[in-house]
Amino acid sequence: MKRKIAWLMAVLMAGSLMAAGCSVAEQTPSSAAAESASAVQVEKEQVVAAQKTYRVAAIVKSQSEVWASWLSKSLQNRANDFADMEITLFDAQNDQTKTIQYIETAVTKKYDLIIVQKVVASDTNELFQSVVNKEGIPIIAVNIPVDDGVSYNIPAPNYDLGYTIGQVAAENLPEHAEILIMRGKVVDVEQQRYNGLKAALMDTRPDITILDEKVANYSREEGMKLMENWLQVYPDFDGLIALSDSMAIGGVEACKAVADFEFDKVQIYGVDGLADSCLAIQDGKMTATVLQDADIMAKEAIELGRKILTGEITERQDIMIETEVIDKRNVEQYIEKHKENGILE
Amino acid sequence: MGLKKSNGKTVNKYAIHIVLLVLFIVGTLASDSFLTVKNISNVLRQVSVQCVLAFGMTLLIIGGMIDLSMGAVAALSGFIACSVYVLTNQMLLALMAAIGVALICGLANGIIVTYCKLPPFIATMGMDLVVRGIVYIYSDGNPIYQIGDFNKLSTGYLFGVIPVPVVVMLTIFFITLVLLRKTKIGRQIYAVGGNAEAARASGINVGKTKIKTYLISSCFVAIAGCLLMARLNSAMPDAANGYHADAVAAAVIGGTAFSGGIGTASGTLIGGLIVGVLGNILDLAGVQSYIQQVIRGSIIIAAVAWDIGSKNRKVKVVRK
Numbered sequence: 001m002k003r004k005i006a007w008l009m010a011v012l013m014a015g016s017l018m019a020a021g022c023s024v025a026e027q028t029p030s031s032a033a034a035e036s037a038s039a040v041q042v043e044k045e046q047v048v049a050a051q052k053t054y055r056v057a058a059i060v061k062s063q064s065e066v067w068a069s070w071l072s073k074s075l076q077n078r079a080n081d082f083a084d085m086e087i088t089l090f091d092a093q094n095d096q097t098k099t100i101q102y103i104e105t106a107v108t109k110k111y112d113l114i115i116v117q118k119v120v121a122s123d124t125n126e127l128f129q130s131v132v133n134k135e136g137i138p139i140i141a142v143n144i145p146v147d148d149g150v151s152y153n154i155p156a157p158n159y160d161l162g163y164t165i166g167q168v169a170a171e172n173l174p175e176h177a178e179i180l181i182m183r184g185k186v187v188d189v190e191q192q193r194y195n196g197l198k199a200a201l202m203d204t205r206p207d208i209t210i211l212d213e214k215v216a217n218y219s220r221e222e223g224m225k226l227m228e229n230w231l232q233v234y235p236d237f238d239g240l241i242a243l244s245d246s247m248a249i250g251g252v253e254a255c256k257a258v259a260d261f262e263f264d265k266v267q268i269y270g271v272d273g274l275a276d277s278c279l280a281i282q283d284g285k286m287t288a289t290v291l292q293d294a295d296i297m298a299k300e301a302i303e304l305g306r307k308i309l310t311g312e313i314t315e316r317q318d319i320m321i322e323t324e325v326i327d328k329r330n331v332e333q334y335i336e337k338h339k340e341n342g343i344l345e
Numbered sequence: 346m347g348l349k350k351s352n353g354k355t356v357n358k359y360a361i362h363i364v365l366l367v368l369f370i371v372g373t374l375a376s377d378s379f380l381t382v383k384n385i386s387n388v389l390r391q392v393s394v395q396c397v398l399a400f401g402m403t404l405l406i407i408g409g410m411i412d413l414s415m416g417a418v419a420a421l422s423g424f425i426a427c428s429v430y431v432l433t434n435q436m437l438l439a440l441m442a443a444i445g446v447a448l449i450c451g452l453a454n455g456i457i458v459t460y461c462k463l464p465p466f467i468a469t470m471g472m473d474l475v476v477r478g479i480v481y482i483y484s485d486g487n488p489i490y491q492i493g494d495f496n497k498l499s500t501g502y503l504f505g506v507i508p509v510p511v512v513v514m515l516t517i518f519f520i521t522l523v524l525l526r527k528t529k530i531g532r533q534i535y536a537v538g539g540n541a542e543a544a545r546a547s548g549i550n551v552g553k554t555k556i557k558t559y560l561i562s563s564c565f566v567a568i569a570g571c572l573l574m575a576r577l578n579s580a581m582p583d584a585a586n587g588y589h590a591d592a593v594a595a596a597v598i599g600g601t602a603f604s605g606g607i608g609t610a611s612g613t614l615i616g617g618l619i620v621g622v623l624g625n626i627l628d629l630a631g632v633q634s635y636i637q638q639v640i641r642g643s644i645i646i647a648a649v650a651w652d653i654g655s656k657n658r659k660v661k662v663v664r665k
Contacts, residue, residue, distance in 0.1 A: 064583035069486035215634045228387045229628035232378035253578050276490045
């Protein structure tokens with residue numbers, strides 16, 4: 001029985017390899033090796049002009065992370081607005097090696113445009129430059145920018161996100177407030193958020209004391225556990241600033257579990273503008289969050305992509321997204337937006 | 346010689362209880378917030394999900410099996426429970442749906458292990474990927490944010506004092522305890538794990554026993570999944586990632602041996618508490634999460650090394 005299963009699996013694997021090989025062979029012209037970049041570009045332009053559909057490969061960081069999942073959904077929605085854009089999603093599952101693998105796949109399958117959300121900010125310049133220059137496929141890097149000189153960037157305004165929420169906190173926190181800070185994974189991207197926060201809050205309000213600062217890995221579960229333990233040591237804290245909404249909500253849940261917890265005596269801040277934090281703000285449990293609008297980022301990416309493909313834009317450029325504070329005053333409109341996007345019922 | 350032997354045995358038997366006691370003392374000294382009703386209640390709440398999973402894992406490891414898909418199955422069953430609850434507002438129906446889904450996964454695991462004869466490690470590793478994929482497909486990557494009163498499974502109290510998750514954890518503990526000590530299936534699990542051939546020779550249907558073990562464990566996994574989603578106050582498709590590792594840790598620290606045939610419910614309970622209390626002490630003392638991870642891993646290695654070492658000593662004594 002065991003041997004039969006092993007043979008069956010081997011045959012299946014061999015079969016799928018052959019099928020994949022066949023489809024690659026169909027799509028790759030036999031004289032690929034000797035072609036120069038410009039010849040490829042001319043051929044592509046002619047093909048693109050005659051073609052009705054633009055095939056876009058969208059490689060996202062991880063469908064299982066709420067914000068990234070929001071981004072991928074938005075990319076799909078926005079691409080659907082254009083009849084001649086066909087988008088295929090690839091999930092890198094939080095693994096940069098998969099990102100690279102999917103870029104290579106997109107090249108092999110001759111996509112017209114690659115929109116990529118990298119997992120980490122590590123150096124991919126050589127690969128991207130080769131894809132843009134040699135293969136002639138434009139790349140739009142969303143969320144995490146690249147400085148390879150050839151890719152278009154629509155970066156997450158990480159420093160601004162941190163700075164904006166820091167500003168709101170600086171304006172609202174009482175004198176000599178004692179606050180707790182939840183950080184995500186301590187990597188380059190997160191450090192920018194933190195630097196922004198520091199510049200807007202810690203540097204302008206030296207009277208504020210930071211009771212503790214810990215990593216909760218952008219996870220609601222970890223944020224909740226951390227807050228539960230913090231509530232033992234610092235039950236009279238004045239504010240919690242979490243560098244992502246997922247952790248902030250974890251903090252809110254932990255506070256909810258405390259009998260008679262007075263939410264109006266503390267201020268809780270998050271970053272991202274996710275649906276559940278909007279609900280929490282509406283409910284009076286959170287003070288404010290900063291929107292990192294995945295939908296706008298997706299819209300810009302798709303529209304930019306289209307302009308690149310139709311030749312309207314030829315010069316490499318960056319598009320900056322603005323941040324926006326969501327608090328009690330404007331939370332209703334964002335809840336509506338999340339409902340429209342199908343994230344809330 | 347005789348006196349030494351019995352002393353050694355006593356120390357070994359109560360080693361983990363002593364460790365837990367030492368941790369309590371360390372905790373009390375390290376922080377005034379430690380030995381408070383609030384904090385202890387928190388710790389018990391925090392470990393309840395992991396402990397319920399650990400009891401299931403204990404049954405499996407005793408039987409010579411393992412389940413690496415626990416996290417994914419917990420997430421799937423918890424997610425389905427929330428979906429059902431949101432539609433029907435019936436807690437019982439939601440729980441039954443969760444258990445139903447988990448039973449199907451457990452049955453799949455059991456059949457693959459028994460009839461396809463795959464090693465449990467590989468079978469459940471594959472199932473982990475499959476089930477996690479199913480959660481994402483079903484949820485479309487989106488959490489269910491508003492689960493209404495489902496979260497009472499986490500925030501509710503029995504008799505106004507004991508948190509519901511703790512009640513659930515203790516209930517599963519007693520079920521595991523009675524099952525292992527007093528029931529036929531319990532004896533069969535020990536036998537199959539200890540020596541499957543001998544068990545078969547003595548008339549035990551090894552295949553059926555293994556499948557039953559996976560089914561029982563799946564019920565626990567479903568309950569853990571519901572507790573987890575209730576605690577998070579939303580159904581998250583990426584929840585319970587890697588939870589099987591903590592379940593194994595609790596079981597192993599509690600004296601469950603990978604060779605099979607050895608393990609107890611109370612050992613696992615203490616093991617789970619040790620992991621939870623340790624994490625709590627480190628949090629209260631302000632130790633960074635990454636350092637905590639190193640410490641947790643080291644404790645697991647140390648616990649297993651001690652366990653193996655003490656078993657070798659027992660064997661040596663018997664030989665003499």
